[in-house]
Amino acid sequence: MLLELAQWLAREVRLFNVFSYITLRAVLSCLTALAISLMLGPLVIRKLTAYKIGQSVRDDGPQTHLSKSGTPTMGGALILLAIGITTLLWGDLSNRFLWIVLLVTVAFGAIGWIDDYRKVVRRDPKGLSARAKLFWQSLVGLAAAIALAWLAKSVPALSQLIVPFFKNIAYPLGAFGFVVLTYFVIVGTSNAVNLTDGLDGLAIMPTVMIGGALGIFAYVAGHAGFSKYLGLPYIPGAGELAVFAGALAGAGLGFLWFNAYPAEVFMGDVGALALGAALGTIAVIVRQEIVLFIMGGVFVAETLSVMIQVLYFKATGGKRIFRMAPLHHHYELEGWKESQVVVRFWIITMMLVLFGLSTLKLR
Numbered sequence: 527m528l529l530e531l532a533q534w535l536a537r538e539v540r541l542f543n544v545f546s547y548i549t550l551r552a553v554l555s556c557l558t559a560l561a562i563s564l565m566l567g568p569l570v571i572r573k574l575t576a577y578k579i580g581q582s583v584r585d586d587g588p589q590t591h592l593s594k595s596g597t598p599t600m601g602g603a604l605i606l607l608a609i610g611i612t613t614l615l616w617g618d619l620s621n622r623f624l625w626i627v628l629l630v631t632v633a634f635g636a637i638g639w640i641d642d643y644r645k646v647v648r649r650d651p652k653g654l655s656a657r658a659k660l661f662w663q664s665l666v667g668l669a670a671a672i673a674l675a676w677l678a679k680s681v682p683a684l685s686q687l688i689v690p691f692f693k694n695i696a697y698p699l700g701a702f703g704f705v706v707l708t709y710f711v712i713v714g715t716s717n718a719v720n721l722t723d724g725l726d727g728l729a730i731m732p733t734v735m736i737g738g739a740l741g742i743f744a745y746v747a748g749h750a751g752f753s754k755y756l757g758l759p760y761i762p763g764a765g766e767l768a769v770f771a772g773a774l775a776g777a778g779l780g781f782l783w784f785n786a787y788p789a790e791v792f793m794g795d796v797g798a799l800a801l802g803a804a805l806g807t808i809a810v811i812v813r814q815e816i817v818l819f820i821m822g823g824v825f826v827a828e829t830l831s832v833m834i835q836v837l838y839f840k841a842t843g844g845k846r847i848f849r850m851a852p853l854h855h856h857y858e859l860e861g862w863k864e865s866q867v868v869v870r871f872w873i874i875t876m877m878l879v880l881f882g883l884s885t886l887k888l889r
């Protein structure tokens with residue numbers, strides 16, 4: 527009897543040790559979030575439809591989008607639910623980096639939720655004003671930046687700007703510089719993903735690919751041996767973000783099942799703002815802001831197209847460079863089918879992500 531009990535305890539201990547590996551928990555996190563998204567997706571869509579939470583479509587946009595009017599939106603809540611449950615299940619809840627990323631994601635999701643709620647439920651076309659939205663984004667972004675700056679006191683490498691492709695080039699930012707850079711990365715990435723979210727599946731798949739790549743960077747940064755071998759800064763505890771990145775990738779893929787053309791549900795600001803902020807925060811922690819800029823080239827192009835269009839329109843008294851901004855609408859009006867735009871932007875993102883991952887070794 528005692529021998530059987532000892533054998534049972536030994537098996538349990540070995541099982542516990544297996545689940546302590548970050549790589550395994552990251553994979554299980556991805557699979558768990560994917561399963562949650564797939565199982566709860568139909569229920570969420572039915573509820574959104576029942577409450578008549580449907581997308582409104584711009585009259586001045588591509589005419590092919592008019593058929594999308596009434597499609598359930600705010601589906602990003604499904605992504606956040608899957609990420610939250612999975613992270614709490616598989617993540618090390620004593621890890622401060624994990625909590626910062628999770629709280630930033632939820633906070634930006636809440637901002638997006640309020641904006642969507644006012645637009646869709648209260649039928650207020652303005653939703654949150656641009657000034658109010660930026661204020662709350664800035665408040666959360668600065669809070670995250672200050673929290674990370676405080677942690678950087680015990681992890682000096684956290685406040686260095688790493689230049690990819692060069693092994694020994696790193697610029698110390700100082701507390702102020704670090705806070706400013708972190709703020710712009712988090713808020714900027716959040717809004718960039720939101721601007722890209724205009725076609726079925728366009729924003730979510732690049733987010734999944736970039737999130738997965740950042741998970742690899744997080745694992746390397748949190749591993750003393752790998753980070754030294756690859757010439758990356760060692761950030762103790764950053765490896766745990768691979769679990770969060772796995773959850774983000776799994777939840778995103780599950781959402782894509784319902785968001786692929788023709789979409790049954792849209793993520794809305796609640797999803798786009800939150801996912802962009804999550805990517806930005808992870809990139810800051812693993813010191814890969816420049817690599818994020820490279821891998822998120824589609825997000826950058828979409829954002830620049832809006833800025834260039836607005837500035838040129840004001841400077842020339844009404845002339846336009848693009849037929850319509852953001853950039854994906856320009857290509858639609860040029861004659862590309864929606865599915866062509868989406869898949870081609872996916873392919874571009876895949877190439878950029880692979881290029882970004884190459885910086886792990888090309889130093």
